[in-house]
Amino acid sequence: MQATAYTYDSETRSGSVLLDDGTPVSFDATAFDAGGLRLLRPGQRVRIEVRGEGDEREITLVTLQTF
Template structure:
């Protein structure tokens, strides 16, 4: 699923993203580290995966409207075309 980086704290390697519907979701250092990133700037387009998502596909998009209901981001990386 795609999102936009919203906040990022270099000291804790955690932050939050905004889904395309404007829903903010936090991510922790483990999700940041899983994506292999070294830095994240607010406004960058990112790809995120949630716990339980098989194959890293966009299967979470169907439930994006209720995304603030406890889904946990396990990977965040830059979106590439």
């Protein structure tokens, strides 16, 4: 699934993304570390993997979207 980076805190390695429908979804350091990234800037397109749906949705991986 694709999304756009919305927020990122380099100290906690957590933040949030906006899904293409505008829904914000938070991610934690575990999901960030799983993608092997070192930095994330708001506005970057990312690929995410999620588990669950609705309010139970959890991001398990955040990595850059490549074409």
